[in-house]
Amino acid sequence: MSENKGKEVAIPVPWGTVAAQSWGDGQGEKWLLIHGWLDNSNSFHYLAPLLSQRGDTVIAIDLPGSGHSSWLPQGLMYHDLEFLGAIHRVIKYLKWVEFGLIGHSLGGGLALTYAATFPEQVTHLIMLDITYLPVRPLTPPQFQLRIRQAIESIELAEAKFGTGNGKVYKTKEDVRDRMMQPPVYLRFQDEGVLETYTPESADILLERGLKEVEGGFVLRRDIRLVLPSIHHIDWNDQREQAKEIKCPHLIIEASKGPKSKFAHSMYDIYRLNPKFKQVDIEGLHHVHLNQHQTVNKVIMDFLDECDRNKKAKL
Template identity: 30%
Template sequence: MSVVEEVRLSLPHIELAAHLFGPENGRPVIALHGWLDNANSFARLAPRLEDLRIIALDMAGHGHSGHRPPGASYSLWDSAHDVLQVAEQLGLKRFALLGHSMGAIVALVLAGSLPERVTHLALIDGLIPPTAKGDNAAERMGMALQAQLDLQHKRKPVYETLERAIEARMKGLVAVSREAAELLAQRGLMPVPGGYTWRTDNRLTLPSPVRLTDEQAMAFVARIGCPAHLVVASGGLLVQHRALLERLPFSHEQLPGGHHLHVNDEAGAALVADCFNRFFSDS
């Protein structure tokens, strides 16, 4: 695996960790991982991307990055603000975005909100924020507020051994390969009395108090002004949403593999890299 540089970015409101890949003079690309993952999500893919300077973040509350202060929450909009602050810190007026799953959603929201800042949008099995009909807004808010109260009494699981923690990650909400679980565990686990637990902030598991309507979510898609390309995993989360995919004003293609195809194995990483190398060189 190629040399990777570890950096810490002291933003005005939080400190984030990141991995840097590729030549310093390459096209700047900020890479955003999925929910409860970390920068190692791009450990297989990033070294295969050509002529790009990849800044793979541990997003707030994940990996080695800081947690938000007490009373704060983890919204997509806050994550988009973090990315902008990273760009400011690195002196990037314009930059590309590479996102997987939740990271893809954050990338799309930012590209639609400030289209003049984003040069390219590369998405892996993630697209628009989860949507809901407006008439259940009060019920959703109540559920979220109650969950926030209940979280005070919940403790993260402690695993006696690294092996048990890795096995638990393999069988998570979205299953990953053993190799992917081991990569994510390298940055995601920390020792505690009695064994190991995940570094991720418990508040990341809270339900969102507000969801956009379908019309609001698609407004972000409509406002994207840069070349964009979406990889859909054949065994992933988006493949069933044919109607949504057909509404996209930008290109997409389906590749074999699960939701984490870019990190599950070398073959999947190679397929995604080939796809995005063509995308970045052609646009």
């Protein structure tokens, strides 16, 4: 796996650092890559080096609390929307004026919201098996219940784990076996998701997401990331932000990924953008890792088409 590793980057933020990997320093496009919930920047193990071979500059971040990035200070909750602030700090640090965004799952939703909020900065938007910014799993939609569960959950987590990572696993294989079991919320959807990774994909993410401790191994991610979120974007706001995407926009949807009626309803809005393209691929939610060659070809063909269209207008 080491041949695909990027150069380690540590971007200073007020609570520590946002860790990242970088590939390439060419004169082509600039790309920021954002991984999904509970993953890390190794999510783009195959795609990032390929983009750099085009002469592009690629930065794949570990979101706060994930991978090698700093955790938020003790006592605070993670709000997925506040990841956008961390992303903006990264962009400001890099001094990027224009760049493309690629995100998987939660990362794709974050990329969408960032592109809608700062449209003058984003040249391309590529979303992998997601069409909107999802609600963090196990978060109740009802206002009072959501707030109560978020507050009580962090109290319980602090009492049980303190500031630790959570469960200690005896071997790396034990961790992989746990990863291969999809979260409960996926299994009980209308179209139950019974798997998301292949063993090879899980190993790629664990290479960056695992830490050895006394007695075995722990996942590097902050346990607070799995707790219910205290707030999320209203559905109407999600639809409105979709109207703001005017740049070339690609969504790749995996046939066996998580589905929802709301997610598919977003396509009617996206199709108002003449630069929008949707591609369906047979595969699991982590299709960009499991079937990277197929996904990467779709992305590269899309970028080649964008380049041709751009040149045709010059």
